[in-house]
Amino acid sequence: MKSDLEIAQEVTLQPIALVAKNYGISEENLELYGKYKAKLSQSFCSAQEGKQKGKLILVTATNPTPLGEGKTTVSIGLNDALNRLGKKSIVALREPSLGPCFGVKGGAAGGGYAQVAPMEDINLHFTGDFHAITSANNLLAAVLDNHIHQGNALEINPKKILWKRCLDMNDRVLRNVIVGLGNQADGAMREDHFQITVASEIMAILCLAKDMKDLQERLDKIVVAYNKKGERVYAKDLECTGAMAVLLKDAMQPNLVQSLEGNLAIIHGGPFANIAHGCNSIRATKMGLALADFLVTEAGFGADLGAEKFFDIKCAAAGLTPSCAVIVTTLRTLKYYGGLPREEISKENREALEKGLENLEKHIENVKKFGVPAVVAVNRFATDTEGELSFLKDFCAQRGVRCAIMEAYGKGSEGGEELAKAVLETVEAGEVNFHTLQTPEQKISQKIELLAKEIYGADGVEYSNKAREELKKLEESCYSNLPICMAKTPYSLSDKPNLLGRPKNFRIEIRELSLSAGAGFVVCLAGDVMTMPGLPKEPAAKKIGFENEKIVGIF
């Protein structure tokens, strides 16, 4: 069996300018980054404003498991298959983070014969967007600490600083640090925290900003601290948001690459899916919708988090209407939900499958609550039996949902045809009645309760004392109309990671609320959220290197 990197390195890529030309983008509208990567120019992006005509296809999934469901692989394979069927389609994905690349996960550019390329570049620095975000994030932090050091005219309370530094690295010792040790000249001492770059509010802002003007306004609105009177201090007050916008100017432009089959992929932005909304940039999605008849995109985690945020935050902010949501799952995953230990999930087990299907059923119901028709994609593994597959198909048919077997990992676009046809039929049936669940009129507590009951299937919501106080403050503020962004475990529909399948009789516990005023949402923390991962005992970095002048170890 070849590795993803080996498969990718065997393909002769087309110059990206040629790929772009097939979609009506002339070379003068590209900023090339080598031969196989490009950014769309700012003037081209501006010119596409309002031209969005394509159909928007969301790829989401059942709750993620350690087994891997292959959402990115399905997205790329579906796009290749739509092109194979003669449709003009583009896939829009998130940019991978360096941290996980050197940690456990390896790369994040699809798999098998459904990959985007050049995958080494995409997984490493790509076009430098994340580095630009790191720089802008840390410029704000440096200016803040410098402001305090130089006399603290804004009377920032050093115990109430919200803004954190960041690095695109899995580095657990930076979670909690003390900065400013040393002498008077070395600044004011305080506790600080580093996040991984994808958790920076600037990442969410970049992905939600419509244009440079919107970006600037969102940067200005970031709440960085409280002053000694307890009032909010904004990034704008520190007078460095102009420089931050300048640092982000290239990062704002969507990146073009190609799939191994030579179809266009836009890869742009990659916010966390817990404390942020987990989708690629609005600009990338809109660009795809302007340039093609179909735009396939994915959202982070399972549909309870990813699809909900895609609908309630991203589509709401961008005024987008999705045409169809593909829910990716695997037989192995369903049996795992059904209670089977990992060793047994490759064996046939109708009982476990049936029980696990409750999870899929809930996600189908959830997607329909937004007025979006669902298609189930079963990412096929070699051990899947025909009996189980047809059982799953019957299950979906009984619920009026199309279900397709997806084999793009092993077969490329040919293996994606069944899913592409199911998607096309669904879109042509036109059963869309899209609406968000969250609305600006709802109070924050109503939005939280709505998600808890409607999406997670909880009986209600519990608040910690801290959360209750923060809720009160926020509901009395000008931020009460913002959507909420739930940060809960992705592994369960509930807020308890070990409650698999379709849990019942539980309440969602909200520990903390925090404001991302620049991004434009209120983060609700239902559980511990790690915003700076650590490296495992054997980091993937150990396997990465050169062999015979070729990169090895990225997968």
Place this chain on the structure above:
Amino acid sequence: MKSDLEIAQEVTLQPIALVAKNYGISEENLELYGKYKAKLSQSFCSAQEGKQKGKLILVTATNPTPLGEGKTTVSIGLNDALNRLGKKSIVALREPSLGPCFGVKGGAAGGGYAQVAPMEDINLHFTGDFHAITSANNLLAAVLDNHIHQGNALEINPKKILWKRCLDMNDRVLRNVIVGLGNQADGAMREDHFQITVASEIMAILCLAKDMKDLQERLDKIVVAYNKKGERVYAKDLECTGAMAVLLKDAMQPNLVQSLEGNLAIIHGGPFANIAHGCNSIRATKMGLALADFLVTEAGFGADLGAEKFFDIKCAAAGLTPSCAVIVTTLRTLKYYGGLPREEISKENREALEKGLENLEKHIENVKKFGVPAVVAVNRFATDTEGELSFLKDFCAQRGVRCAIMEAYGKGSEGGEELAKAVLETVEAGEVNFHTLQTPEQKISQKIELLAKEIYGADGVEYSNKAREELKKLEESCYSNLPICMAKTPYSLSDKPNLLGRPKNFRIEIRELSLSAGAGFVVCLAGDVMTMPGLPKEPAAKKIGFENEKIVGIF
């Protein structure tokens, strides 16, 4: 008077592929980064190995002052003027650092009509080289702390960790930090330090590495810590140097841009000039020497540090022979050395000028000690009088040294013709007898004494107890043959920043020695060296932003 940015923005740049073509580089050998920046492909660089035929011109200076001498501007202007005179010439410069750009200094891409462009890009992320170095540096740090957290099989002594984290930012509170606070899962607590990226040993390594193989070997050799037995722990022991090399693969390729007059400039690497050698990469310099008849390059600080390191470290490592050294100075600077306060340096003052010339004289003598002929370049200011200029010219003529007035800042290449002609005459005279001062056979203490007496004009060397111990250890080690890299104040020939002119009767005090085994030198600290700058009360970042969709505030 127009700002540098305004002048730069008025020029219509040529596509970089066209500029490169004039130097025999076809587009297939370029990795474009937008239309006006490119990297040379690895295969092209490899093919140039051994083809270096051009003459190497070093631009150095008298000791730097707060007034600015304009070394980069002179380098760019000289190159433009050589091209104007029909010579095929390329200029090789260091990449600017983001830290100073947002701090005091603004940009670093020349000035007036002698600039490289696009200066906004060059001053910001450019082609991402510094970000790649930051990533590689911090991957090593994360893997080191992870190693300790996961059981510390190498028995690293947490009190003897030498490797520091880095960021390309002026951020004083990161100079001294405690990392690893929190719980057991948050890693081991210890004191740590951030440097600015240009101070990372990886920056020096990248600039001294001949090729990817050499890079890998140098990364392997980095000493990151001591173990509990007091033995050195190397980066290789942490098994992440392959991943570091992969992160650095694009950063190893020289970057092409153009001057405002459309002549080729290679901008690549930018190590500190105190704890490192302060020159652009060996690869960039060699590339220029292979592609043109002249390669103009600069070294950091004044000739006592910059030129010495250029000769003893860079030329020695690369096997390069310089043909001529241009020593940049200004009348204002010379009068400042002569004891005039800043308010009076623009007025004629023969006495101060005469006294200040002692500094220039010493630098001329120093350059000659390496067997390299010197040319003095007087970077002209509007207040300079003809009387003073001819006094300076006579002074140089009496010492058999050509002297040229340089006006490229205000007039572009036309203003650089006098200097270009002086350089051409000097090169054609062929009075080169190049040899390094430092040699591998000398003991480390001999090398230190040699520089102290021969270059700085000191009576001798004093060692702190700490330095004496380190010296002993190093002289007994396999590292005793490495060149030394002096980290002393650039503002004086001595190690006391306030001793201007040509100080006498002083001894150099060595406080500390430290090994940069990957870079391949021993750093001698004669004084405090700041490797993480801070922001000033009014950071330049405050003025940077967009106005009418154009960047403003970078200068």
